[in-house]
Amino acid sequence: MPGFELIGEEERAALNELMDEGGVLFAHGFGPMRKRYHVRELEAAFRDKLGANDALCVSSGTAAIKVALKSLGVTYGDEVITQCFNFIATVEAIVDCGATPVIAGSDETLNMDPTQLEGLITKKTKAIMPVHMLGVPARMNEIKAIAKKYKLPVIEDACEAVGAKYNGQYAGTLGDAGVFSFDFGKTITTGEGGLVILQNAEMAEKSRWYHDHGHMNLEGRPRGLDRAGITGFNYRMSELNAVVGKAQLAKLDYILEESGKRFKVLCDGVTVPAFKKRAIPEEAEPAFDTVIFEVKDKNLRDSTIALLSDMGFGTKNLPDAMNWHCSVFWDHMGFDTRTPAAMETLALLERQIAIPVVLGRSVEDYAALADALNALAD
Incomplete structure (x- = not known):
């Protein structure tokens, strides 16, 4: 949880630079008034750091979980298997999608017990979501093997595991999707904020649409004339959060x-x-x-x-x-x-x-x- 402990001159300078560049705090548009798009730069920096195919900044870790679920089409009548020891946001996001949480117990890692997983899978199961609690990755080899057997996607809740690794690979990049939190008590912080990692191009596109009211952000069209690809919501990150995030990522x-x-x-x-x-x-x-x-x-x-x-x-x-x-x-x-x-x-x-x-x-x-x-x- 040291991110907030290290907030200092780098973050102050980044915020001042944002104001000097024109003070645009919104992540989209306003091209003539700005010099850079900091949210997009933070996404690229995380993509490169984690070795991911795609990265999407959002307004919180909770939003990241919901965006990932929505990218998979999780909806009413579906079930999502997760674990008993988590932060309430994991289950809130499942319920908010209209789905039912199915709870696996924990083994001695305090994360999802893979030996219980297969017995929880039903015809309604839409996804498996292990949580890397308090910085320690779950037993992903076993979890992924079961998911592969039943052709189920895996969403890694890595909100509390920024920088952790498994098999030499960053947590959050092992499954079909991974989510992180950058709230004020996390390893690095943007004050409030989150990140969605998606390995599938179609899921990544749906996530970008969903987190921005369905905006497709069609090239050459102003936002007022843009089209909606899906029914979405507002889970965007601001430029204020992004410039702090870039300074924190460097630490x-x-x-x-x-x-x-x-x-x-x-x-x-x-x-x-x-x-x-x-x-x-x-x-x-x-x-x-x-x-x-x-x-x-x-x-x-x-x-x-x-x-x-x-x-x-x-x-x-x-x-x-x-x-x-x-x-x-x-x-x-x-x-x-x-x-x-x-x-x-x-x-x-x-x-x-x-x-x-x-x-x-x-x-x-x-x-x-x-x-x-x-x-x-x-």
Whole structure:
């Protein structure tokens, strides 16, 4: 989550330059008043960085999920398989398309358990959407193999995994579509914003139409005389967000390197069996967003949370925001939230403690935290 920590002169200079160029904040048109199209430049920069066929900037990670679903034609009567541990936006987007979320439980990675996946597929299944929670990729080899067997598309919710890799490939580029979030708590931030990665040209075209009220943006036609390709909505990113995004993207490698140092020293430094480290697939390189330990003893868990507060680290999502990150709590959405797999996942999540990795704390601070956790468990 360090993106907001590094907002500085580069972002200020980019915003000032935008104003000096004419101050056009809209991503389309106004050619005589502007010098550049920054949203389009940010899309190209992400496409090149991630090695993707196409990239589309949108207004949020939530919007990115919905745009990806719409590009696949997800609608009323369809089912989309996702996982119990996610952010509520994953399921909200499915419901907002009129589809029904089908919830898989989590394995020791805390992401989608591939062994449950095949049993959840029905004739109504339209897509599979694993979520790379808190920077760790799901078991994509197994998930993709099942998806291929049933000829189902895979949407990767990589909103919390910007920069993570699997089999040496960036998360978000492994499936048919991938989505990212750039809100203020993410690895890099545009304040609000998101990105859709699409490997299929037809899906990419539909996504561009849908996120812009259906605009086809036909070459040589002013927007007022343009045609609509589909019924769309407004999920556009502004130029303000884009110039900040370009400055932040330039810092991504540094963020990952420095976060990795803190992640490693904490993970390697905690050696007592009472703190069980979250499993990371051997094919995966995480985004080093969060270190998660399973602590089965409730008294030790409570003491650990108190220690993290006293030392100024706090926790992230587990346990402090469970209501927003576990589908068991979302009865208001009108689907079966309390399946056996979901309840088992809830019990698993209730034993976890997630520690945020921030650059405002030094590597030495995380080493000291590791020593304190070892001492606490002795």
